[in-house]
Amino acid sequence: REILMKKIVCVLHGITDKPLKDLGGLTPLQKAHTHHLDLLAQRGTCLGITPPKFGGFATSLLNLLGVNKGLETISQGSLEAYSMGYVLTPTQTAFSVRFVSIGQGVVVDVSDELLSGHEGKLFCKDLNVALGNLGCHFLYLKDSRAVLVSEHPAVNRVLNQTFCNPFKAMGKSWKSLYPGKANKELRELLEKMFII
Secondary structure, X not given: OOOOOOOOOOOOOOOXXXXXXXXXXXXXXXXXXXXXXXXXXHHOOOOOOOOOOOOHHHHHHHHHOOOOOOOOOOOHXXXXXXXXOOOOOOOOEEEEEEOOEEEOOEEEEOOHHHOOHHHHXXXXXXHHHHHOOOOEEEEEEEOOEEXXXXXXXXXXXXXXXXXXXXXXXXXXXXXXXXXXXXXXXXXXXXXXXXXX
16 A cells, blocks of 8 residues: 655745844844744754745745746746636736835835735725726735736836835835836836825
């Protein structure tokens, strides 16, 4: 009789972090109480990998799981949309996004605690109503995170470039974070999203 073995693969993406002065020179991971992670580490096998730079996180994750033939790049947004049961059409592009809080035109909060699950769902619903038939809509994930599904050519063209790391946006004017080549149509669309 054949016995099927199941394995759990935990990818702790970006967990190492950097030492912080207010934590006494420790990283957040070193300071945290990680009882369950400690148990997994004791009972499992730990590997450190450097993912290929050309593919990004999502492509590297698929490579880690054995998908490597015919795979060039895949976005994290596409994987997240698919995990929710949403299959993109050939004209759609998915972007992984994080909602931020703006005060006096400046980014003041990018934390996961910014929105509860209920608030996040309502926020995405309001955004989708406000955007109407502009070719963009949001799928809520969790906390302050969502997927922007777009058929808008200007959005797809500009956001396919690196737009902005929300953690590096703290204290900056949100208008200064526009992509350099954002045309008038895209600027109006982004402003409509930002002021909801």
